[in-house]
Amino acid sequence: MPLEQVLLQIKDDPSLKWPVKIKGDPDKRNRNKYCCFHRDHGHDTDECFDLKQQMENLIRQGKLRNFLGRDHKDEKLKGKVEESSQPPLGEIRVIIRGNSIGQSSKSRKTYLKVVQNVQLSGRSPRTRNTNEQAITFTDEDAERVHHPHDDAIVITLLITNYATRRVLVDNGSSVDILYYPAFQQLRLGRDLLRPVNSPLVGFSGKKVQSVSTVTLPVVVGTYLQQVTKHVNFLVVVCSSSYNAIIGRPTLNSWKVVTSTYHLTVKFPTEYGIEQVQGDQLAAKECYLAMLAMDKQV
Structure with a gap:
């Protein structure tokens, strides 16, 4: 389930802490991408680092299972929620x-x-999966790094x-x-x-x-x-x-x-x-x- 759909299900939950606006010059950010969590443009909701961190914390606290549990069509996803809700041993x-x-x-x-x-062959014996998404890096990925x-x-x-x-x-x-x-x-x-x-x-x-x-x-x-x-x-x-x-x-x-x-x-x-x-x-x-x-x- 995309993060945007999960966010829509839990948007009214008091445990969810909404972030402040994205820092930096808005004119330098990608206007073709919009984050429903930050309510600003610059990156997609499913790419949002802050939202992923909050989701992980809520899962570990056991506060997210009730929302995701409503979707009975995806048993595999429910299994992942149960597994991810296990807190680290230390x-x-x-x-x-x-x-x-x-x-x-x-x-x-x-x-x-x-x-x-x-x-001899000039190529790897394994063939490339054309369905895989391309992995790229942008200036946004470097915003949290001190250069x-x-x-x-x-x-x-x-x-x-x-x-x-x-x-x-x-x-x-x-x-x-x-x-x-x-x-x-x-x-x-x-x-x-x-x-x-x-x-x-x-x-x-x-x-x-x-x-x-x-x-x-x-x-x-x-x-x-x-x-x-x-x-x-x-x-x-x-x-x-x-x-x-x-x-x-x-x-x-x-x-x-x-x-x-x-x-x-x-x-x-x-x-x-x-x-x-x-x-x-x-x-x-x-x-x-x-x-x-x-x-x-």
Whole structure:
């Protein structure tokens, strides 16, 4: 169900807080797009970041189910409401230790075969879905970002129902990493860990021996535009200011498009294109923390 239709159903609910007018010069905004939530032009209602945040908060508080429950025609949507109304088990904020890993001989051979296939055919074996919406970035996506900057994209993900902050989006990483202190805060048993012996080699050339691997459910996005997938993390022990690193394996499976300028990631969902804004303050804090760690070595 589009966000605009949901808004029409709950517009008289006292829990809904209507926003102030959109800041900035109205003449510089797109007049072909109108937001019923802000009651102003500049972006569509279904793209409204503030409305998505409010919807998510209302769902977690259990205040939105009664409105959406009136639509008995969409049982699948009702199921998503029930699932999304589950509050996180907790919140992982800061860690002071870290991560790393590698690939087996078999996986390297499989990867080489794929590379050779692409080189010979000139195209990927998978065909493009022409029904997917195009993912684009505009100046509006950069309005919440302080420029100029060279910050990394640091986001929050729901990992095994824990809101896990300080997750680095790293296009340069060939693996997904979970630092061991973060794994401990997820309150999972060590029996879930599978031992591995492959080292991870970073940009500095230093090898870090991984502890193990673990497969965990991860949710990215906000209701209704969410993607849930099981991610195979490499669990490592080393100093880091991040809780986890999401690398190319998961970014590609989510079909994520990143923009470091906008500090934003966008990806397709069943209900349209979703975007997750990076936390610029958290990115700066992580960078300073890593500098402090380097000085201590």
